[in-house]
Amino acid sequence: MNFLRFLISRTFWLQLLIVVALIVVALLATNLFLGSYTGKGRIVTVPDLSGRTEAEVRHELKKFDLETIMVDSVFNLESRPGAIIDQTPKAGKKVKRGRKIYITINAFGKEMTTMPDLITNSSFRNAKAQLETLGLVVGKVDYEPQAARNDLVLRQSMNGKPIEAGTRIPKGSVIDLVVALDSKEEYIVPDLSGLALVDATVAVSNCYFSLGSVVCDETVKTKADSLTAVVYRQSPTAASDRKELRGTAINLWLTKDMSKLQISAKQSDD
Secondary structure: OHHHHHHOOHHHHHHHHHHHHHHHHHHHHHHHHHHHHHOOOOEEEOOOOOOOOHHHHHHHHHHOOOEEEEEEEEOOOOOOOOOEEEEEOOOOOEEEOOOEEEEEEEOOOOOEEEOOOOOOOOEHHHHHHHHHHOOOEEEEEEEEEOHHHOOEEEEEEEOOEEOOOOOEEEOOOEEEEEEEEOOOOEEEOOOOOOOEHHHHHHHHHHOOOEEEEEEEOOOOOOHHHHHHOEEEEEEOOOHHHOEEEOOOEEEEEEEOOHHHHHHHHHOOOO
16 A cells, blocks of 8 residues: 555656656767767768869868868879869768868879880880880880891880980870881781871781871861861771781871761772
């Protein structure tokens, strides 16, 4: 009877209300702590930082409690020095405040490398691999009849002048080669239609031919035009898996008029 009286007493209900209130307060405090700890309700959208410098984006990121950390720099002619060219997380991603944004910026100067010695018993294939590993580009490849040293690099040059091994040059530099030739070898003429000049030049050298004359039509008026123009005609042509002697010069015609590509396959040798 005493226990039943206690259950209906004012003291019991007062104590019960105090216990419930304490539980509610504890739950609210826990929820607030976890929300603060996990960042609940503090999600932000990562802005697009590309093309701007760290200094230029600092104020914007501060509003979102975000921070940039530079992890790499590369040289890109198309971007201004110091500009952000890549970021992780990407723009548009949802992240918690306080997140670090890892960025890659455009270097303030060209990255340098050392010109290798390609003349001392280097085959064209090995020379090409060495240049690409060092971030250099194979440019024009000329051939000289010399069966005894077939496929070996005879001379290396840059900008029309010989370049010695050990010279420090910017990555991305174009290296021209002269390679010994056994004139008895024949290779299939590549189809270069639709390629930009830089890509056509690489394709020509990869197939063991040399680049001949390059003729631009009336649509190619500036140097910038020549970079975006494409091959619409070539001689010798690539019809029917045609073969020519290694080192044969392939002449190219460039245009910005894409309609000319439709008739490129019908062009015959001059």
